[in-house]
Amino acid sequence: MRKRDVLAVVTASLLALAAAGCESGSDSGGGGSGGGKIALLLPESQTTRYEQHDRPLFEAKVKELCPDCEVIYSNAQQDQSRQQQQAEAALNNGAKVLVLDPVDGAAAGTIASLAKSKGVPVISYDRLIQNAPIDYYISFDNERVGQLQGEALVNRLKEQGKTSGDIVMINGSPTDNNAKQFNKGAHSALDNSGFKTVPTPDYFTPEWKPENAQKFMEGQIAQLGKDGFAGVYAANDGTAGGAIAAMRAAGIDPVPPTTGQDAELAAIQRIVSGDQYMTVYKAFKPEAEQAATLAVDLVKGNKPSTGKTVDNGSGAVPSFLLEPVVVNQGNIKDTVVKDGLYTTQQICTSAYTAACQAAGLS
Numbered sequence: 503m504r505k506r507d508v509l510a511v512v513t514a515s516l517l518a519l520a521a522a523g524c525e526s527g528s529d530s531g532g533g534g535s536g537g538g539k540i541a542l543l544l545p546e547s548q549t550t551r552y553e554q555h556d557r558p559l560f561e562a563k564v565k566e567l568c569p570d571c572e573v574i575y576s577n578a579q580q581d582q583s584r585q586q587q588q589a590e591a592a593l594n595n596g597a598k599v600l601v602l603d604p605v606d607g608a609a610a611g612t613i614a615s616l617a618k619s620k621g622v623p624v625i626s627y628d629r630l631i632q633n634a635p636i637d638y639y640i641s642f643d644n645e646r647v648g649q650l651q652g653e654a655l656v657n658r659l660k661e662q663g664k665t666s667g668d669i670v671m672i673n674g675s676p677t678d679n680n681a682k683q684f685n686k687g688a689h690s691a692l693d694n695s696g697f698k699t700v701p702t703p704d705y706f707t708p709e710w711k712p713e714n715a716q717k718f719m720e721g722q723i724a725q726l727g728k729d730g731f732a733g734v735y736a737a738n739d740g741t742a743g744g745a746i747a748a749m750r751a752a753g754i755d756p757v758p759p760t761t762g763q764d765a766e767l768a769a770i771q772r773i774v775s776g777d778q779y780m781t782v783y784k785a786f787k788p789e790a791e792q793a794a795t796l797a798v799d800l801v802k803g804n805k806p807s808t809g810k811t812v813d814n815g816s817g818a819v820p821s822f823l824l825e826p827v828v829v830n831q832g833n834i835k836d837t838v839v840k841d842g843l844y845t846t847q848q849i850c851t852s853a854y855t856a857a858c859q860a861a862g863l864s
């Protein structure tokens with residue numbers, strides 16, 4: 503009896519599936535709808551931007567511009583070989599465009615070359631794919647990001663009456679081309695400022711992991727002493743969070759000026775409470791929407807011009823580069839709140855009530 507029931511259910515499901523298959527087959531049978539599959543391949547999810555902003559903004563814009571398009575989404579969780587597999591799967595699945603934010607900008611060249619061999623255009627998203635043929639690059643002026651961080655830090659220290667001392671420098675992942683650009687921009691502001699970055703050579707945080715930054719900072723505190731440094735250059739909010747946790751655990755209070763990037767909610771709250779000095783806001787909406795618009799254009803066979811190019815070691819890549827913005831206590835309202843990234847209610851949870859009032863946020 504039971505077996506027969508199961509069989510009946512299975513048969514019914516198979517029939518339903520076959521019917522659905524026929525239906526969708528006849529629906530798309532006309533073709534020419536202008537749709538197609540677009541792969542969005544993001545690098546990790548410990549940094550909140552990817553799942554909270556980049557992905558939903560990209561998907562919504564594709565849906566708006568091309569209801570017949572489908573986004574194949576994958577997140578590599580910081581694993582380059584996983585990203586390679588995800589890209590291969592997307593290509594096998596019929597992706598007509600790859601929008602790729604590489605875990606490893608150099609190793610991702612293999613993905614770009616594979617796509618090229620299949621005639622599939624590649625958009626390098628936020629991070630540059632190096633030494634391989636790619637069609638477009640969409641990002642921010644990343645050297646400028648580093649420069650803004652460095653300048654803000656020096657200005658803050660000068661406001662505090664300091665003109666010299668060590669700045670502990672915590673850079674991003676050694677496999678991310680952006681990390682090198684942030685570093686270059688930061689050095690342009692920090693070198694010859696009177697302050698000195700430590701250690702030498704520069705430290706780059708494996709996989710951008712906050713816990714790696716935290717461990718590194720613990721080592722620096724042990725070496726330099728609790729009062730042995732004037733400030734901390736952290737390349738993004740995740741690494742800033744790690745560094746601040748290490749300083750707090752060592753009993754450093756208040757923590758010296760510390761930089762960041764991404765305008766993560768936790769970082770905005772640390773800025774409100776005074777634990778982090780600044781972050782760099784890179785508006786996710788124009789970046790994700792530019793990528794989506796371009797991907798849809800490519801699916802439809804259009805190749806828009808950009809006006810700018812960036813050399814990725816394999817040639818001049820048509821590029822869109824957006825402008826980053828500094829966020830500190832004084833302009834949270836005029837930047838991330840105004841842009842609708844967060845409401846003041848989201849920022850000013852009960853733990854931040856007093857700090858929010860003092861900062862004029864509530």
Ligand code: BGC
Nearest residue numbers: 549628629678680710738764
């Ligand atoms: C991005 C940053 C991000 C970092 C870690 C960089 O390439 O530009 O916004 O914080 O990667 O994912």
